[in-house]
Amino acid sequence: MTKNRIEAFSDGVFAIIITIMVLEFKIPHSSSIKELVHLLPIFISYLMSFVYVGIYWANHHHLLHTVEKVTSAIIWSNMGLLFFLSLIPFTTGWMGENHFDTIPVVVYAVNLLLSGVAFYILQNVIMSGITHRTKLIEALEKQKVKGIASIIIYSLAIPCAYFSTIVSAILFALVSIMWIIPDKNVEKALED
Secondary structure (H helix, E strand, O other), X not given: OOHHHHHHHHHHHHHHHHHHHXXXXXXXXXXXXXXXXXXXXXXXXXXXXXXXXXXXXXXXHHHHOOXXXXXXXXXXXXXXXXXXXXOHHHHHHHHHHOOOOHHHHHHHHHHHHHHHHHHHHHHHHHHHOOOOOHHHHHXXXXXXXXXXXXXXXXXXXXXXHOOOHHHHHHHHHHHHHHHOOOOHHHHHHHHO
């Protein structure tokens, strides 16, 4: 399989994930502002997940540019990542519909944790195939630190949800802030 096929397939899955999330919005049956206010938790959960999916797409895009040869390990670790990301519309919708209640926030945090672990695994599999590009390996190693920090923060968000779902939401936002801008070191290393 060529790198272009795995990129095209992954891009299609990302697009479908975002499309499914937006379809969770139910059109109000009246023109009342009160009806829109009722949709606010759903919109907030959608916005949060849209940002997350966008972050994963951008970083996945940069990560796949580092692939020298597509292997079965890359294909299956990529499928693992896409699987956990494909659950985001469900956990997003459940969390929004239930106004950020404890159990839906816990399930959302677990979903983000498993997505983070899957991305970390994909990155390690890809890095194992890079043998002669020292600057690229160094850049990816720095990015791995953010990945480990994300996994730790997601893990903390799970028990925090039992005490305060707002704290969990703040932890989710913290991770998205860490990743919102793709690492320029990877781009620079690819140019060398």
